[in-house]
Amino acid sequence: MVDSLLTRIDAIPYDDLHAMLLNHEFLYGSSLKKLSLSESSATKTSPNANSVQRSTTSSASGSPQPNRGGRCFCGRVRGGRGHGTFSSGPPGQSSGRYVLIYVDDILVTNSDASAVPVLLRQLSTEFSIKDLGPLHFFLGIEAKSKIQIQGVALHDNPTEYRSMVGALQYVTLTLSDVAFSINRAYQYMHAPTKNHWQVVKRILLYLKSTSSHGLLLERSPSRRLQTVSDADWAGDGSDRKSTGGFAIFLGPNLISWKLRKQCTVACSSTEPEYKALADASVELIWLESLFKELGLPLPSPPVLWCDNIGATYLSANPMFHARTKHVEVDCHFVCDRVAKKQLQVQFIPTHDQLADTFTKALSTARFDFLRDKLKIR
Known part of the structure; x- marks a missing residue:
């Protein structure tokens, strides 16, 4: 189940993830009982593509719980079975807000980073939540984005990087000693950072200092x-x-x-x-x-x-x-x-x-x- 959840996190197209904790989720029973959700194509079971489903949730004992009159999460279903990802963007598009829920742990992100605080305020008026800030830990797992690991600042001129690394590929036809370094640099053509550009410069300096080698x-x-x-x-x-x-x-x-x-x-x-x-x-x-x-x-x-x-x-x-x-x-x-x-x-x-x-x-x-x-x- 946790593996499936991590796959869902990786599928979310935004890097700005915000973590929250829902205090005593079991107390809210019927405040979460109406979820107006239109199904995505991946989970669609109704013959009517635009049908609206209602999910009813009650307490473990089956007895009704006090309703705080809270506003419901609306969006299309991205997952379920006890944990799920909800998004409010247009169907078939990756834009919009994403809310991933696992019991009382919640992750929130949005295509517009400034809209995340607004959503947090809306949720805090309806539920007792604790804002944990930007995602660092989730379910005991430390989270780091690839950009954090590889260097935050992107290269100012990606075309220059791609052109240079593409030309260096021909060097590996006759010089095997730089094959590994150039191969690693080639793996970041899609989003090179300033750190990657420094690696390319070091390769060029090495080739200059060993120009007599063959x-x-x-x-x-x-x-x-x-x-x-x-x-x-x-x-x-x-x-x-x-x-x-x-x-x-x-x-x-x-x-x-x-x-x-x-x-x-x-x-x-x-x-x-x-x-x-x-x-x-x-x-x-x-x-x-x-x-x-x-x-x-x-x-x-x-x-x-x-x-x-x-x-x-x-x-x-x-x-x-x-x-x-x-x-x-x-x-x-x-x-x-x-x-x-x-x-x-x-x-x-x-x-x-x-x-x-x-x-x-x-x-x-x-x-x-x-x-x-x-x-x-």
Whole structure:
């Protein structure tokens, strides 16, 4: 029930939420007994789209309670079953006021922030309420908006930010050391803040100071493909999604790399690691077919290095349990290639994991070490 309520809070389109507490809600019985509500399309059960429903609420004992002659909440239903969200804007539109009620806890917001105090005064004349001010805690849960977390002030010129980050995307085609930073900056194109703009400036300063660096390719007789894959479990603090990445070497040379933010929130560290492992396997299949078309078949199956023991064992032993059913497709795909001896999955210690540079922020010493290993010199 609380999960459903949090989903409703997230769906409200305004950030200015105001909290209230209804004192002794059980005393008001019939003052809340008439709720004139027109149903939304999501909860409509009557064949008449414009029908008006009446909800009667009485005390737990069923006996009538004193009525204070209060004004009723009017609007269309957004939810119910003991808690609900009511809005008074025009049907089908997101504008208007929203009132979310859970027993005696109430949240109020409005498209016009100045209208919230007016609504609070109206409610206080009919009910005994306690104004808790802007939303900080609700049902014991601390609430912070994304804008508060990422920086309050928006960038003055979002077009400038989008143009710059869009151009930086081309840098990642030849320089893998800035791929993670540029990928993170790209995730805030819709509403960049001044803090995000400072990050872009630091990327530009880094590129200027390392303008002599490039991807080093050495002549080597080796045609052995090796891959390192890694994932940062729940590394994004805003939505707790994971970032996965991999790097593929032909002999000593880095020839392919990729990182991306995964679409779902992982319940265990094994899931994002295995997803990154599966993505690397797909890239290896393409490279194998490319070398075959060029008349350069690989002398041995590619080796894929992973620093997660669970993902490594799972690739060799496809015995599923409750925590891995949702990654069953990826598991079958990788296990099939391992069983056919077309791929070898090996464990690598975390301190030797070169793919860390694609999935997480690193210390300067660690970053310089990995950059050198990736042949960015």
